[in-house]
Amino acid sequence: MTASSSFKDLGFDPEILGPEEEQKESVRLKLLRTMRKAAKYVPFMQDVVAGYYCALDPATPTKVRASIFAALAYFVLPIDVVPDFVVGLGFGDDATILMATLTMIRAHLRPEHYALAKEALEEDTLPDPDFSAKR
Numbered sequence: 001m002t003a004s005s006s007f008k009d010l011g012f013d014p015e016i017l018g019p020e021e022e023q024k025e026s027v028r029l030k031l032l033r034t035m036r037k038a039a040k041y042v043p044f045m046q047d048v049v050a051g052y053y054c055a056l057d058p059a060t061p062t063k064v065r066a067s068i069f070a071a072l073a074y075f076v077l078p079i080d081v082v083p084d085f086v087v088g089l090g091f092g093d094d095a096t097i098l099m100a101t102l103t104m105i106r107a108h109l110r111p112e113h114y115a116l117a118k119e120a121l122e123e124d125t126l127p128d129p130d131f132s133a134k135r
Contacts, residue, residue: 024056027069028126030076036124044095047102047109048075049117049126054109057131064105071101 031052035045054060055068075094102109120126 024128027052027072027076028128031072032124032126034076035121035126044099044102046114046117046121048072048098049120050109050113051098051102051105052126053113053116053129054105056129057110057113059131060108064108067101068105071097 031049035049051068052072055065055072057065060068074097116127116129
């Protein structure tokens with residue numbers, strides 16, 4: 001399985017959400033935008049971005065990937081329990097969901113996910129990973 005087929009086994013309906021490449025690009029852009037806004041409020045942002053790369057990795061079990069995408073969706077969507085624009089509190093609920101998810105999936109986060117996350121945060125971008133030449 002290649003990175004280009006990473007969404008197929010999650011059951012995302014292309015008729016509702018659009019083609020897989022558009023879904024991936026939408027997730028990437030929304031996470032990047034939110035990552036920039038939340039960096040000063042979420043001290044474990046490298047873990048969050050590593051979780052994103054873990055979710056894109058086809059070697060990660062489907063249930064784990066779905067959990068990560070659900071937590072990331074809560075993080076990037078503008079509608080949540082405490083609006084993100086509320087200074088000091090806005091990202092608190094997001095951080096709680098992300099931390100709980102990261103704790104559950106910690107065993108699936110690998111050094112290459114963290115290396116990609118570190119690079120992404122340093123360069124302020126989210127490059128598309130190539131998981132085809134791994135392990």
